Amino acid sequence: MGARFHLARDLPACGRRVAGLLMLVVFLAGCAAEQGDFGRPVKNYVNDTLLPEIGDRMARQRGEPVSDFMLTDDEKELRARSYRFIMPIHRDAFRARNEVEWVRTRIWPDSLYRPDPTLYYRLMRKDDFQSNYGRWNAILDDITADIPLIQPYYVVWQAVCQADLQRLGALNRTTGLTSHELDDAEARVWENRRVADWAVAALRWRIESYDYAIQRTEIEIPTGDAELEAAIALDRLAAEVDWLQAAVDDPTCGGGSVPITKGGWQEIDGPVYKR
Numbered sequence: 001m002g003a004r005f006h007l008a009r010d011l012p013a014c015g016r017r018v019a020g021l022l023m024l025v026v027f028l029a030g031c032a033a034e035q036g037d038f039g040r041p042v043k044n045y046v047n048d049t050l051l052p053e054i055g056d057r058m059a060r061q062r063g064e065p066v067s068d069f070m071l072t073d074d075e076k077e078l079r080a081r082s083y084r085f086i087m088p089i090h091r092d093a094f095r096a097r098n099e100v101e102w103v104r105t106r107i108w109p110d111s112l113y114r115p116d117p118t119l120y121y122r123l124m125r126k127d128d129f130q131s132n133y134g135r136w137n138a139i140l141d142d143i144t145a146d147i148p149l150i151q152p153y154y155v156v157w158q159a160v161c162q163a164d165l166q167r168l169g170a171l172n173r174t175t176g177l178t179s180h181e182l183d184d185a186e187a188r189v190w191e192n193r194r195v196a197d198w199a200v201a202a203l204r205w206r207i208e209s210y211d212y213a214i215q216r217t218e219i220e221i222p223t224g225d226a227e228l229e230a231a232i233a234l235d236r237l238a239a240e241v242d243w244l245q246a247a248v249d250d251p252t253c254g255g256g257s258v259p260i261t262k263g264g265w266q267e268i269d270g271p272v273y274k275r
Contacts, residue, residue, distance in 0.1 A: 047101075055106030062109055065187035074159040075192060081153050082199040088115070089142055089209060090123040113198070115205040121213035125220075135217065136226035143210050143233045146203070150240040154247050154254075157196050161253035164189045196248050203241045210234050 056066045071079075086104065088096040096119060102108040129135045167185055171177060211234060218227040247254055 047105075051101070051105040051107065059106040064106070064109075065183075065190040066106075067184045067187035067191055069184050069188045072160075072163060074156055074163065075188075077156050078153075078160050078192065078195055081149070081156060082195050082202075084149060085146075085153075085199045085206070086202040089120045089206060092123050092126070093119055110194070110198075113201075115202075115209070117205060117208040117212050120209040121216050124213060124217075132221035132223050133226070135221065136223050136230065139210065139213055139217065140226075140230050140233055143230065143237055146206065147233070147237050147240055150203075150237075150244050153199065154244055157248060158254050160192050160196075164192055165253060200241065200245050200248055203237075203244070207234065207238050207241060210237070 059066050083104075086100055088100070096115065099108075100113070103110060103113045124135060124138065127135070127138070129138070168189060171182060171185060174181075210230075214227060214230050214234065
């Protein structure tokens, strides 16, 4: 957490004021936003236009790839589904949600995405459960809610990945290609992989959070086979995430095709979400 505040301290006075205003805007947008599909705020000007535009400028200043291409339908779906994984598990993690928004919109660099695996358990303890079974069931419900989302996520990622291979393959066939068009194409491939890699890393943070909560809850309120049932569900989720990791790492997009590497994402330094 300290690195985040060092970043603000190291900025010039004007930059700190701008950063402070940005953080206030994001905080207010995150608190007031109505939740939509995959837990993402309903589309509005601040979340979907203002902050991404500011974040793109800041990302360019950091030397990161930024594409001006429009998003395909599959790319939009990938980002929406990723949002469900990258956001904190507990609904009351307001500060953590806003910090994720600062990274998602690229106002903050990727390296500042550092979830606290103890936060979920600490917030669960503050919930007004009337029964120890209630808290155990809540943990189990959260874990099992993630499991059926993994394979549909990969279906969308595969479509995006295959489109990226098509995009990169078209570069050599395109006449009069400008350097800006080339940069936009390669940057979009990098951005898509950034999203998928982040989703996988976020799922692993979720697994760590669930594991921490299960172990501490068993000590606090041991309840028959509740711990075993939750642990079994967590093993299922971990297996699904391992499968997704391998699938996302497949350079042929799961189709067995020959990977295109020239000018493609394999030649660009990967995002820091990779673990």
